[in-house]
Amino acid sequence: MERVPLERKVLNENDRIAADLRARFQETGTLCLNLISSPGSGKTSLLERTLEILPQEDRVAVLTGDIQTENDANRLKRFHFPVKQITTGGTCHLDARMIERHLADWNIGDLDLLLIENVGNLVCPASYDLGEAAKIVVLSVTEGEDKPLKYPSIFFKSDLLVLSKIDLLPYVPFDINAAADNARKVHPGMEIVRVSCLTGNGLDEWMTWLEQRRGAHKWLVRETVS
Amino acid sequence: MGIANSVVEAVRTEMGRHPGTYPCRVGLRVGEMAAIDEDALRFCFEAIIHQTDLEPLELGIEVCPRRHRCEGCGREFVVRDYDFCCPQCASLETTCISGDELELAYLEVEEYGASTAGTKSTQ
Secondary structure, three states: OOOEEEEEEHHHHHHHHHHHHHHHHHHHOOOEEEEEEOOOOHHHHHHHHHHHHHHOOOEEEEEEOOOEEEEEHHHHHHOOOOOEEEOOOOOOOHHHHHHHHHOOOOOHHOOEEEEEEEOOOOHHHHHOOOOOOEEEEEEEEEOOOOHHHOOHHHHHHHOEEEEEEEHHHHHHEEEEHHHHHHHHOOOOOOEEOOOOOOOOOOOHHHHHHHHHHHHHHHHHHHHHEE | OOHHHHHHHHHHHHHHOOOOEEEEEEEEEEOOOOOOOOHHHHHHHHHOOOOOOOOOEEEEEEEEEOEEEEEOOOOEEEOOOOOOOOOOOOOOEEEEOOOEEEEEEEEEEEEEEOOOOOOOOOO
């Protein structure tokens, strides 16, 4: 019997493609964000409101992942930004190769912002790097406030927590402060915004975060290039 | 399932480097923050290798706890119940240094004919 040391990541092929994508995004100055949540937490609604607010001349595109149907892409195409659906055909997460393949006929250099909507799932998407600059986790108030403790990985790895559907707070027994505390237990200092896509409440805070990220990314790219 | 598949692919790739042997056990290191359910991973792994030439390959999983390093005194410690406070100097300025691993640690291979179990042969 011989024991051969392997000492490498299980997903090293995915990580290799993701690193390649990240280098390309860095080169073109494209800010790539990966939105993750359970199914039905409001990722598509948040993207709808975001695309509605962003100026038409902004160089923004969306990749949206689902196991089946083109429904999300059809919802998002109304805003006249480039949108492509990634249908995984059963896979419960997006991986870097899917992103690479779906970007093949887009010129990344034409994009300042690429928003990726992952498949609704709080578990597997946390393991797959897509080359993004940041992960964003969305948690709606109709879920439990202990979600960050039950699924710590995604809360640990995300830069921002979007607490969504806050218009429903009067009708559900959801302790929003406990949810925020739990998220910061797993990820001390985590940034949190609270939004309602229905009333528009809190969207300004989300857009400010987004614009700050876009500004910081441009600055970072300029510093790296010069 | 994707992760189990990646493990099996890695075993097959590695076996190309060890002619005349078969794999007995593959070892993984999985951090407690890695979002991996051990039972689900084992179930998928078994399903993938079922009735293939890799059977009865064993899957070894070592779960790695979340570890932090204190920015103040440099002490490294295991985090329990999300208590990030340094046990040495009580500082809260501590940084996560491990606990989200998903790594292939080792592969155990046996030469054909060497096994006493006799479950594999060169035919």
